[in-house]
Amino acid sequence: MDDVDLIELARLARTHAHAPYSGFAVGAAIACDDGSTFSGCNVENLSFGLTICAERVAIGSAVAAGKRGFRCIAIVADTDAPVSPCGACRQVMAEFSPDLRILSSTLKGQTQEFHLGHLLPRASTGILNRP
Numbered sequence: 001m002d003d004v005d006l007i008e009l010a011r012l013a014r015t016h017a018h019a020p021y022s023g024f025a026v027g028a029a030i031a032c033d034d035g036s037t038f039s040g041c042n043v044e045n046l047s048f049g050l051t052i053c054a055e056r057v058a059i060g061s062a063v064a065a066g067k068r069g070f071r072c073i074a075i076v077a078d079t080d081a082p083v084s085p086c087g088a089c090r091q092v093m094a095e096f097s098p099d100l101r102i103l104s105s106t107l108k109g110q111t112q113e114f115h116l117g118h119l120l121p122r123a124s125t126g127i128l129n130r131p
Contacts, residue, residue: 010027012027026042031073056089059093075102084114
């Protein structure tokens with residue numbers, strides 16, 4: 001699957017977001033090492049700390065299907081500029097793919113590429129610098 005297709009899966013997943021409090025709908029799609037893909041959307045909760053980001057929903061779906069190796073995740077939001085994943089999502093991504101490639105796109109098609117290693121340095125060693 002190429003980048004355009006992965007972004008389109010994220011765009012479609014966004015349409016299923018449950019964002020009644022913020023109105024900020026986000027979609028994500030993750031491409032696994034074996035070529036399979038999984039998508040997710042954000043799911044808000046009145047107790048905002050219980051909200052689950054689209055990226056973590058996509059990763060959780062993949063993990064529930066037995067996947068552990070990921071090559072790229074696409075994120076789509078209705079923003080003026082591409083968004084970057086929150087800290088919690090970055091840490092969950094690092095659990096499985098410390099060098100994950102991240103594509104973030106707006107609904108207007110502006111896309112930016114990030115690499116998890118730059119957004120979350122030392123992700124595979126943690127604060128104690130352990131392997």
